[in-house]
Amino acid sequence: xxxxxxxxxxxxxPATMEAILNEQPFTISEADEKRILEELRKVTSPERVRDELxxxxxxxxxxxxxxxxxxxxxxxxxxxxxxxxxxxxxILKIASKYRIPVTVVGTQTYPMGxxxxxxxxxxxxxxxxxxxxxxxxxxxxxxxPGVTVEELMSVIRPKGYMVATGSYPSSFSVLSTLTTFIAVxxxxxxxxxxxxxxxxxxxxxxxxxxxxxxDPDAELWTDVQNSFPGxxxxxxxxxxxxxxxxxxxxxIWPLLEKTALPVFGFDDFEPAFRWTHAMSKSSMVDQTMVxxxxxxxxxEFARHRYLDYVEARMKYxxxxxxxxxxxxxxxxxxxxxxxxxxVEGAVETAKRLAGQYGGHYLPEEELQEKTxxxxxxxxxxxxxxxxxxxxxxxxxxxPKLKPEPLLKGGKGEGPAMSSTWTxxxxxxxxxxNGLKLKLKEYGYKNWRYxxxxxxxxxxxxxxxxxxxxxxxxxxxxxxxxxxxxxVGYVLENYKVFGARGEFLFExxxxxxxxxxxxxxxxxxxxxxxxxxxxxxxxxxVQKKYSLL
Amino acid sequence: MEEKIKNFFxxxxxxxxxxxxxxxxxxxTIGKASxxxxxxxxxxxxxxxxxxxxxxxxxxxxxxxxxDLFSSSSFxxxxxxxxxYIGSGQEPEVKILMxxxxxxxxxxQRVYAYFLRKLFLYK
Numbered sequence: 031x032x033x034x035x036x037x038x039x040x041x042x043x044p045a046t047m048e049a050i051l052n053e054q055p056f057t058i059s060e061a062d063e064k065r066i067l068e069e070l071r072k073v074t075s076p077e078r079v080r081d082e083l084x085x086x087x088x089x090x091x092x093x094x095x096x097x098x099x100x101x102x103x104x105x106x107x108x109x110x111x112x113x114x115x116x117x118x119x120x121i122l123k124i125a126s127k128y129r130i131p132v133t134v135v136g137t138q139t140y141p142m143g144x145x146x147x148x149x150x151x152x153x154x155x156x157x158x159x160x161x162x163x164x165x166x167x168x169x170x171x172x173x174x175p176g177v178t179v180e181e182l183m184s185v186i187r188p189k190g191y192m193v194a195t196g197s198y199p200s201s202f203s204v205l206s207t208l209t210t211f212i213a214v215x216x217x218x219x220x221x222x223x224x225x226x227x228x229x230x231x232x233x234x235x236x237x238x239x240x241x242x243x244x245d246p247d248a249e250l251w252t253d254v255q256n257s258f259p260g261x262x263x264x265x266x267x268x269x270x271x272x273x274x275x276x277x278x279x280x281x282i283w284p285l286l287e288k289t290a291l292p293v294f295g296f297d298d299f300e301p302a303f304r305w306t307h308a309m310s311k312s313s314m315v316d317q318t319m320v321x322x323x324x325x326x327x328x329x330e331f332a333r334h335r336y337l338d339y340v341e342a343r344m345k346y347x348x349x350x351x352x353x354x355x356x357x358x359x360x361x362x363x364x365x366x367x368x369x370x371x372x373v374e375g376a377v378e379t380a381k382r383l384a385g386q387y388g389g390h391y392l393p394e395e396e397l398q399e400k401t402x403x404x405x406x407x408x409x410x411x412x413x414x415x416x417x418x419x420x421x422x423x424x425x426x427x428x429p430k431l432k433p434e435p436l437l438k439g440g441k442g443e444g445p446a447m448s449s450t451w452t453x454x455x456x457x458x459x460x461x462x463n464g465l466k467l468k469l470k471e472y473g474y475k476n477w478r479y480x481x482x483x484x485x486x487x488x489x490x491x492x493x494x495x496x497x498x499x500x501x502x503x504x505x506x507x508x509x510x511x512x513x514x515x516x517v518g519y520v521l522e523n524y525k526v527f528g529a530r531g532e533f534l535f536e537x538x539x540x541x542x543x544x545x546x547x548x549x550x551x552x553x554x555x556x557x558x559x560x561x562x563x564x565x566x567x568x569x570x571v572q573k574k575y576s577l578l
Numbered sequence: 579m580e581e582k583i584k585n586f587f588x589x590x591x592x593x594x595x596x597x598x599x600x601x602x603x604x605x606x607t608i609g610k611a612s613x614x615x616x617x618x619x620x621x622x623x624x625x626x627x628x629x630x631x632x633x634x635x636x637x638x639x640x641x642x643x644x645x646d647l648f649s650s651s652s653f654x655x656x657x658x659x660x661x662x663y664i665g666s667g668q669e670p671e672v673k674i675l676m677x678x679x680x681x682x683x684x685x686x687q688r689v690y691a692y693f694l695r696k697l698f699l700y701k
Contacts, residue, residue: 336683337674340691344672344700470665473657473698499695 053571055104056131056149063107066128070110073120078111078157085109089135089152090145104145106133106152113157115276118231122274125151126233126565133569134270136175136206144269147571153274156203162277166191168250170226172279175205183416191282192415194224205278210268214450214491216317216365216412217283218484219310226253228262229277232562240265241279251279264558271573272559283316288373290366291413292380293397293405294389295358296320298349300459301387302362303481303490307455308383309364310487314376317412318364318483321404322348323357325478330403331355348466348476356400362389365412447513448495453526455490461524462492468519469496472512492526579645583613584625586648586656593653594696595623599689605633605675609641634682635690637699639670660698672699 058066063081070079080086086105108130112118125132131150146152158174161182165171166189173182180200182193196215198207207213208224217224227241240262242248253260265272296302299320306318324343331339335355342352351359364380366373381391397405410416451461458481469477477496484491498509520526559566559573566573583606587595595617598604604615614633616624639647643663647670650656663669672694676682694700 335678337676337678337686340686340700341672341674344694347667467665471661472701473661473664474701475664477701497701499692 050147050571050575053148053574056107058107058128058130062128066124066130067108069124070108070121073124074110074112074117078113080109080111081107086152089133089154104147104149106146107149109152109154111154111157114160115158115229115231115237118153118155118158118274118276119235119237121151121153122231122233122567123235125567126235126563129565130567131570132233132270132567134274136203136210144569144572147569150567155274155276158276161185163251163279164189164282165250166282166284169282169284170251170279171282172251172277173204174277175203175275177204178202179204186282187415190285192285193280193282194218204280205275208280209266209275209278210270212267214482214484217281218317218482218491219486220313220316221281222484222489223263224281225262225266226279226281227251228265228275228279230265230273231276232273233568234562234564236562237276238273238562243279264554269569269572269576271569271576272555273562273568283367285415286368287370288368289413289415290373290377291363291408292366292377292384293361293363293392293408294380294384295361295392296387296389297351297359299360299462299479299481302360302389303455303459303462305384305387305389306362306364306481306483307487307490308387309380310483312364312376312379313486314366314368314372316365316367318362320360320362320479320481322360322476322479323352323355324348324476325480326361326401326404327352327355327357328478329407330357330401332403334403343476346476348469358390361392361404363408363412447498447509447516448493449513449517449520449528450491450493451520451526451528452484452489452491453524455487457525458490458492461520461526464523465494465516465520468516472496472516579608579611580613580625580627582645582648583615584623586650587615587623587625590650590653590656591648591697594693597692597696599693602689602693603633603635604690604693605630605636605638606644607636607638608644634674634676634685635694636673636675637670638673640668643668644670657698664698670699 067079067081083105086107086109089106089109090104110121112121122132124130131146131148132153133144133146133150134153134155135144136155155174156176158176159181160174161171161177162174163170163172164185166186169191171182171186171193178201179193179195182204183200186193193204194208194215194217196207196213198213208215209228215224227239227243229243230238232238240260241251241253242256243251244258253262265275268275294302294305296305299322302320306320309315309318327339327342338355342355345354346352349359351357362384364376366376368376384391394405394409451458453461462479465477474496477494479492479494481493482491483489498513500506500509517528520528559568598615598617600617600619600621602615602617606613606615612628612630614624614626614630616626618624647656647659647663650659660669674686676685691700
């Protein structure tokens with residue numbers, strides 16, 4: 031049972047990886063390839079269908095994780111850049127005719143499709159950049175998959191609106207994270223689901239709509255009170271094994287009259303986490319988080335007092351308060367947005383409840399004075415809602431932030447092993463306390479984490495990501511083993527659920543035999559795939575070895 | 579003790595020493611005695627007595643514990659001992675003696691960070 035849970039939740043065992051690596055690549059004769067290129071160019075344009083090595087090499091796929099690195103080895107044969115749903119439709123018809131494997135790629139990250147595990151055709155949808163609708167009156171937009179967070183925000187932010195974003199650069203496409211990868215985002219406590227409906231082009235050329243867009247005359251795209259099942263979630267998350275999302279209706283949120291981000295310092299994770307749970311029940315809270323001193327310190331001292339920070343990291347345990355940095359053990363805050371009186375009242379509630387849990391209120395002036403680095407980040411991202419993230423390209427709107435020159439790896443996280451967990455508040459607290467001891471067994475006195483609450487506190491969420499600086503293959507393997515043991519420890523001891531099972535099956539010789547209670551899900555997905563993709567062109571290796 | 583430190587970093591601890599940048603200068607304080615571990619540009623390991631001058635990093639700990647760690651016959655043995663000391667809160671302490679400048683921050687990353695990581699002192 032233990033093994034089964036682990037496979038379901040973490041995805042991938044050595045046998046799985048080996049089986050995937052042994053998959054035969056797609057092969058094609060020179061004459062056929064020439065014919066396909068000609069046909070593809072006819073339905074798009076000559077410059078938007080490429081087969082040069084230097085272009086193909088760009089599409090090996092995501093390599094953020096060890097698994098990603100291992101699997102990012104095969105190149106596509108052809109790369110096409112559609113600019114409209116109609117072009118996607120024509121391309122997929124050609125791919126079906128020649129049975130070419132298709133991998134969809136968005137912002138060059140695996141969320142929007144990923145790795146051409148069999149070679150074949152990569153469909154890069156970054157050029158699909160139309161914003162079809164901005165309806166501030168009804169708080170939604172309709173965008174294509176190439177529209178980035180920055181591009182959308184540059185349109186809606188001046189109108190006093192924001193879109194849900196998470197821990198990813200603003201150069202990412204809005205849809206890659208909200209529809210395919212469904213990354214966690216900063217509106218998750220008020221409403222996890224940000225997608226109202228989808229337009230998808232299926233491999234056989236069919237266009238499929240969800241929500242009220244099935245009625246071409248319905249002006250408002252909504253998912254409320256439909257007369258058929260809401261199928262949007264059937265295609266999310268999507269490793270593009272079913273079709274290509276070509277449009278989506280996404281919620282946007284008004285900033286209204288006032289925003290606030292009351293921040294509190296706590297002496298331990300448990301009371302801070304309980305405070306976020308209490309706050310999450312308030313209808314005023316978009317998101318509430320706890321950040322460890324290790325992660326706060328990384329933002330705060332990357333430019334200044336970096337050596338003090340490193341020294342503290344070597345001195346203090348996870349549950350100690352790093353006095354020499356003048357930090358609290360952890361920080362918790364609640365992101366609020368609403369009418370003036372509501373927000374002011376909610377801030378007072380936050381202070382009262384924090385007092386009950388032993389939290390220390392930190393006024394903005396104090397944060398600005400004592401921890402300006404982290405406050406700059408929190409304020410921009412969670413109070414003023416600028417699409418700013420460290421490490422990625424700087425957006426053309428909003429304030430410019432100074433980069434962190436001393437730390438590699440995007441936001442300064444550095445290389446890490448990372449996993450995210452959902453569960454009850456009690457169980458997450460138990461897991462945190464257990465991890466403090468468990469990680470010491472691997473030499474970690476302290477490690478980074480942050481937590482969130484979703485859907486008004488219905489779901490507690492926790493991410494931990496200890497640093498792993500493995501420079502050699504051997505060290506990577508050691509790190510993998512360590513991580514495997516830590517994940518195993520969590521699963522064995524705590525009733526929590528881990529996310530992101532990408533490659534799942536019990537028996538590499540028989541991948542249809544998907545794990546346990548997930549089998550019916552696999553059957554549904556397989557039936558849909560067979561119906562719309564009779565030639566099996568959509569991401570066939572991914573499809574074979576995953577639930578989706 | 580000098581020999582013990584040198585033997586450790588040339589033997590079982592070589593894995594860590596290989597990651598100490600050239601010009602690295604680490605003070606090892608055991609009880610009241612201090613030793614300096616240096617790596618020359620030619621990657622030669624030098625250990626001297628009473629070397630408090632010029633050190634960038636100081637590793638200090640109780641005599642019995644540091645001796646126990648440096649008498650490990652393999653890196654694996656050292657790791658196990660170190661993890662056990664971390665578990666009981668008795669691991670050696672590390673101080674960064676360098677001035678707090680951007681140049682020294684970069685130097686720490688370049689010369690010492692990975693060395694300390696390998697010794698389980700900085701994770």
